[in-house]
Amino acid sequence: MSLKTLLAKLVLQNPKIEFDNNHEEVDEQIQNHVLAIVNGHYFQLLQSKLFSEIFFQNNDILTATQNYVSSNGEDLLTYINTLTDILKQNINSCAISEEHKKIYTLSIAILFLQFFVVANFSGPKLPFELSDKEIGFMGLLFTTTNTNTKFKFNFQTQSLDLLSISGYSPYHLSETPFFLVLSLHMFERLQGTSISLLGSEKNKLDSSFVIENSFDVNFLSEQNQGAYINASICWWRARALQVQQSILPEISSEIITLSLELLGKKTVNALIDTVNVNSKANQYLLISYYLENANISIAGDLEVQTLDFILNANKASCMSLILTGCKARMTKHQTKSTATLTVLAKSSNTLLSSEESEKSFKPQDVQLNDDLFLEKPNFDSLGDNEILKDEETNIENDFTKRIKIDYSTMNDEIPTTIDKKLIPIAVKESDIPAELNNIDPNDQPTLANLDNIQLLLRMQAIYNNTPDGNTLVNEELIAVIQRVLFSSSEYVNWLIFSRALWYRSLLETARSRTVERGVLQLYSLVEELGVTSEHTARLFPKTDDEVKFPTEFRNSTDITVALTNATRLRYIYTLPLMPKWSMDTKLAEKLMELGSLKSALEIYERLEKWTDAALCYAATGDSDKGVELVEKALQYNPNDARSWSVLGDIKSDPSLWEKAWSIGRYANAKRSLAKFYSNPPKDSNVEKNLQTAISHMFDCLSANPINFQNWYFYGCMGLEVGNYELAAEAFTRCVSLDDSNSYAWSNLASALIQLDKISEAFTALQKSVNSGDSTKKSWKIWENYLIVAVKLGKWDEVLHASIVLLNDKKDLDHSTTSIDIPIVEKIADLLTSEPFDANKRETYFQKTATDFICNMIPSVVNSDSRIWRIVAKVDFWRKKPWLALEDYEKSYRAVINNPDLTSDENVWKIAVEACQELVSAYENFGELEGRHGAGDVVCKDWKFKAKSTIRSLISKGKSSWEYTDGFEALQELKLEIMNS
Known part of the structure; x- marks a missing residue:
């Protein structure tokens, strides 16, 4: 096969994808080395002759390692530079081409990356603690960790320090972080970067400067010979950076930006087979490219880019997908089917034929074993109208399309025939695409692995951006997961299946009937990855895979081991990376939610996540224990900005937040300072100082400009101090990050009104009333919308807002204040300004205004005389004088029933006016x-x-008002009627 084909297989980690451009042959040794990585034969490669000679058993490297060990690991970066310098000299001395030299270096960097991923993500534990003298310098490093405590501490700490970035430090018990450091360093050497991300935390370099100098855009230029080699380097470096991001507690904008730059359009184009453009292999490359970019966007919380990448992946894979309603039986004794959701999906034959299914050990699927509910729904018919009649709007609103920073360099356009939705919807059976219409929802066809991943990424994107407790969206997500889990295939990839189980468990822990299975499934997955301590009792027995793996891991001839490596890692970079300890932490969080505090604390303490355990204790009121644990965490890493900030949160001590900021520009520390000065605790003896708080928030946002809550808080303070330009800027950033937040749009409008930008404010208010969950929207937003619409003379909108306000406030004991009478009078004037024609169809405004005034308002307000007079005016306009007369009678009764009639002269005057109007109505309407x-x-x-x-x-008024003008007016009116 060609070198380009070989590198494409390496990127795809799939030796069974066939390429057609197999004309030029590659050196057999190079081919064997690359395929050994693809097939998971890591130790076989590590012990190969060439690798031993140039690296692992090289005397110069062994000597450098011995010197480093004897120094108790004082300067890790210098040691790594020495290793790579020796490696470069050794490879350069080999009688091979420059291209092959690059590939050897690349394969070593990938090997170390895969070692780190196996140890921390896919499991099980690497056996380097054994006396592995036969693996050279690695044996020296990792056997020493068992005997030399000082070296062990320095080696681990310095490795983690080099991986720290943006003030965030990796998890301190990450296994073998040296592998990731060495891998990243070698990738940087291969690219010839002028600035290294490793150690950038110590250098305190500006993030934009680091990014610009960490990747040369000419590295993938078309004139550059061997561009496909450089493309492979870029692709793998982006993966290594994503692994680094996954072990950090917060998002690093530097890593996300650089990853998307590395995995740009030029990268995939360089690996594409230009001779056979429509080949299956090209399809596989394109789909993987889009899915990995979507995965990076999810990691960076870039929702709009996520959506575009997923839709492009679907365009490349040609998967048919629809969410629809079905009739199904959910319980064992149910006789009548009820509405539920299901996802219908079908892979293209082309993509399915390019995947040769391989059987692998599946993670344990914990059964529900419920005496009522079935293990899976039993579906009847497709296309249930009732369940989906409002679903389309809800799903679209629940996926908040926040616009973050556009890091993407791509110009892909989604065809207009594809709806820009994560989950397309068929409201009725006729809406289901023809290719899906005949599918049996109980036995759907096998999906390609990449299509299963696409479904899971869609699910993850929605899950990340939906508030907890949204039942409707949770039902949708369950339907997506069931499509993966209930596949008829027995060959679903191990990682894909286990990730689907994980997502199902997170959703099921929120439901009383499934919470037990959800928690047990989480335990099962965590145990299978080997997170739990050897001394911790397991809930589930070891699978055959786990039993075999540790004892035979280093036997390169063992097919099971190779298959396990290849299977578990094949798609690991296309799905959100979840380190083993993050899964255990999530389990602890779920246990906390369920009130199992002791079990959660046991996990935190076993993982030595002292800061999280401290927050747990602080949440229960035990601040002293929380302080003790954070201080314990700082003993391990005194430069952990997060721990200093959390300590400040517990103690409410500004000096600790300042320290966290000085150590690593930790954004959350500045946010805590801002909140402290905006609302100081009563016992702090500190006065409220919003200007100081704003200054701290400015620093916070400079360090982390893509956090919605921080911009919102910043904008609220701007409104409070009257700095409306600051507020407008802040809320503009808010709505660019999350354009579904109605309160951000409303606050933006408030700032724009103060800046006399009425038209722009109305546009913002339109966004506000049309976004977010309408059931949770404050009536004050609609009130502002109404006021601005009046100012602009947009009476259709005024009418709409008035109706919404009336409906929203009628149940809140606002019966009178929910009606703005002058506005209702104006609407009535506009309505009656044109003659009524019974033979002419009413306009939308006429029909709606009539219903609002004559039906809606009287159902809420029936004791206001002025309201009934407005209703009478409209009834008379529409040529119904009998109704107008009834309205005047109701107006009169509303006044005379006022208990203040005999004690308040103003009420008496109003009653006299109402009486005069009623008498006039009798006179004018009576004979009609x-x-x-x-x-x-x-x-x-x-x-x-x-x-x-x-x-x-x-x-009624004689005893109290006999000598008033009103009483005299009534006497005169009486005479007029009697003489008429």
């Missing part, structure tokens, strides 16, 4: 044609009713 139009009139005895009304009011 009545309701039935058969010769009847509106009110035949209108004179009698008018007299009775006047006499009644005179009687």
